[in-house]
Amino acid sequence: MKKIYAITLFSIMLLSCSLNMLLPGGNSTPVPTDTNTPTELPSLTPTVPTLTFTPTPPLVGVRTHTLTPTITPTSTQPTETSIFLVTPDTPTPGVEMKGFVSVNISSKEFFKGAECQPTSVKFVAQVADSAGTAFVVLFVRFKSKQTGTNSEWTSIGMSTIGAGTFTYELTPDEMIGVDSFENPWVQYQFVATNADANEIGRTGIFSERLSLLECVPTPSPSPSPEPTVLRP
Numbered sequence: 001m002k003k004i005y006a007i008t009l010f011s012i013m014l015l016s017c018s019l020n021m022l023l024p025g026g027n028s029t030p031v032p033t034d035t036n037t038p039t040e041l042p043s044l045t046p047t048v049p050t051l052t053f054t055p056t057p058p059l060v061g062v063r064t065h066t067l068t069p070t071i072t073p074t075s076t077q078p079t080e081t082s083i084f085l086v087t088p089d090t091p092t093p094g095v096e097m098k099g100f101v102s103v104n105i106s107s108k109e110f111f112k113g114a115e116c117q118p119t120s121v122k123f124v125a126q127v128a129d130s131a132g133t134a135f136v137v138l139f140v141r142f143k144s145k146q147t148g149t150n151s152e153w154t155s156i157g158m159s160t161i162g163a164g165t166f167t168y169e170l171t172p173d174e175m176i177g178v179d180s181f182e183n184p185w186v187q188y189q190f191v192a193t194n195a196d197a198n199e200i201g202r203t204g205i206f207s208e209r210l211s212l213l214e215c216v217p218t219p220s221p222s223p224s225p226e227p228t229v230l231r232p
Helices: 002-024
Strands: 100-105 111-114 120-125 135-143 154-157 161-162 167-168 185-193 199-203 209-212
Touching: 002 185, 100 199, 120 135, 120 185, 135 167, 135 199, 161 199
Parallel strands: 111 209
Antiparallel strands: 100 120, 120 167, 135 154, 135 185, 161 167, 185 199
């Protein structure tokens, strides 16, 4: 009986010690606190690669072709030799030369009447399209130097001598209104057409470049009469 009592007492003491260890403030050995500071994980910074562009090297050994225009020689047909001294009539900026290369006249003035020279004027017109031009018409009219009044146009077909060159020799009596004007200007204009009579060229009006003058012959001195010799 004493043995059972001793075991029971020992068990109660052992249980008391265990509870004492579990209660706060007991004689239990404190559990060491982990004072290690956790190491922060390094942040991952993405690295964007820098794109490097390498220019394409120029091609080596490639030949550059330069187009050289080929000039086709053109034959120049002989032109008719005129007995007139042709004076170039250079157009002013106000005179159009559509379809024509040049216009020439043989003189700056001509006369009415056979006593004064020249009594005619020769026109020479060079067209731009010699192959496509079939006809060139010369238009002429008078313009008064005093009043500026104009006569009607006179149209005259010019003759071709080849190579796109057309000529005509004009006399005063061919023009309309020749007796109504005294010492007037003679205005002129050229029109080019093809074989179907379609207009392909026209100049402006050439004004105040050609004069028609009245012929005033210089009187010839009359011979002095011989003295009469009286004889006895």
